[in-house]
Amino acid sequence: MGDGRTARIAALRRALATHEIDALLVTSIPNIRYLTGFSGSSAMVVVSMHEVVLLTDFRYQTQVTFEVGAAARTIIELQSLWTRLWSVLPELTGTERIGFESSHVVHRDFQRIMEGGTRWQWRPTSDLIESLRERKDADELARIRRAADIACGALHEIIPRVRPGMTELAVAGMLEHALRDGGSEGFPFETIVAAGPRSALPHARASGNTIAAGDFLLIDFGAEHAGYCSDITRTFVVGRATPEQRVAYDIVREAQAVAVGGLTVGMSGKDADALARSYIERSGWGEAFGHSLGHGIGLEVHEGPRLSRLAEAPLPAGAVVTVEPGVYRAGWGGVRIEDDVLVGDAGPELLTHFPRELKEIG
């Protein structure tokens, strides 16, 4: 985690002061990784004004030491992290008002807090760490660039091998294998490979369906490097594209180019969304673009800022977002083109380098 970690803890403490709380109980796993470097799936962190304490279980005993180092005091608990928390909190002097993450504490755990934590005042908080995460530092950006390169390299490698008659699952298998060989630590989300009418399902997974000549082939996937994600979509035509397929493709490609080129620091997510949406609406396909334009990526594949009709917040400098307009017609097919873009002070910068021209394959 470089040592961005020191700066992150300092920024969080400033946010705590602004919100008049003395400490934050962090239960979101990506937020814990952001603050401490710990990549395990079971942990709790308390950040007070003077200390950072991480609680995890037996399974991570070895891992936590080398990942976290001096970034937190670590405690290995064999039974219940919650029970242990009640004995750790009294050690944190000057801690009266404690925030918890309202979107990352389930009702059952909220009840535990109300029952076991009566000694403190508890305050629900929203997005304290998530908003810090929207601005990527140089180290984070380097990791995303690498994840983007791995994804594009894998796609370049497998596209020449795709043939009609293969199943979507077989294409996913080749692609994921190439991602692993390129060094991807994991798959940030389930690989989508959708051919023909299934390309009209914005969240299809790969299936046993066979790819046929004439199909759109939509591939949406990502890579992971040092905890950070990429997320890219390309839509191909198997064999020769029909005029109707070209029309749909060109509208999406142009809408995507307009949106990527128009992203500026300080613009609202809503205005960013409108860049592509108004182009698609003017082309007469507005009804066919039902989802949002994009989302931030980083430690999670969906994070802030959002680019959608409802997003009022301005895009901060250093945000990395997907730009992914699409059009879909049930029973016929769909086209989506998605890239990862840095919203920089010097203008938008594409991080995913893979051609956007309509490509006939197979």
Add this chain to the structure above:
Amino acid sequence: MGDGRTARIAALRRALATHEIDALLVTSIPNIRYLTGFSGSSAMVVVSMHEVVLLTDFRYQTQVTFEVGAAARTIIELQSLWTRLWSVLPELTGTERIGFESSHVVHRDFQRIMEGGTRWQWRPTSDLIESLRERKDADELARIRRAADIACGALHEIIPRVRPGMTELAVAGMLEHALRDGGSEGFPFETIVAAGPRSALPHARASGNTIAAGDFLLIDFGAEHAGYCSDITRTFVVGRATPEQRVAYDIVREAQAVAVGGLTVGMSGKDADALARSYIERSGWGEAFGHSLGHGIGLEVHEGPRLSRLAEAPLPAGAVVTVEPGVYRAGWGGVRIEDDVLVGDAGPELLTHFPRELKEIG
């Protein structure tokens, strides 16, 4: 989903009656799939005594129709599912007391319920659907068997190709590719490939580390078929095993065999755990087995029943559980052997068929 669905809804309604509630708001995605067959990632379901209503968003418009059919009345909502819920609930006559899933509603959504749902009485519930899910029906069992076969077939295929000098990631890539070619819809959890000292990390992921002669090579992974998971672990030795490696391996293999053979309907999860644990303790390696013996598998890779030192509940007939003892020594390595086992009235039945003898590979 066959039509287990009708029986499942009926069983849930009996549970609601027992708990004196008129309806349940279901927000857990696997629970929604269990009841309705819907496999999307964004939905809410309300089960009242007379109706089943499913709310989802635009992206799933086409998918929801063919997956859910007559199992629920489906509503496509373009904005907020929560807002729509407040207009749907008044249509469900006779609904006063509504349960919500305490482990699947975050505090923020609990606040929405408290603010938007003042017209109803809300009751936290735990595991109403999860306990139904513990007993697999014939259709579910057939899906798990297939997922187990896919996993074992993939492992058989790639083990002869593993060589010293390969990275853990390369092995994961081959294995995942073979899983896809075998028809796996996805990866129920991140593939673990851990060589040498990394095999001592019970939750290591695959890394760029190179496999060397003399290493333990621990591989823990699963397949998915029609929504259902398998989960298997084997530990190999690269090259010739040392006497010390054989000792550790044999203890785990024997402990696992004892535990698999001893599983009976009605036994507590704690007594099941003790079958393996007491064997390992008697062998002098008790300290090296820090995790639980196993867990249920089904729509999720970790579900009930649990086999652990704290699990008092009896194993129901039809449960499918993992049996996965392991021993780990930091800096040296670890061994884990895991199979999926049906706890049947006629005795335990192994669902994963892959040899358990120590195998020297590479």
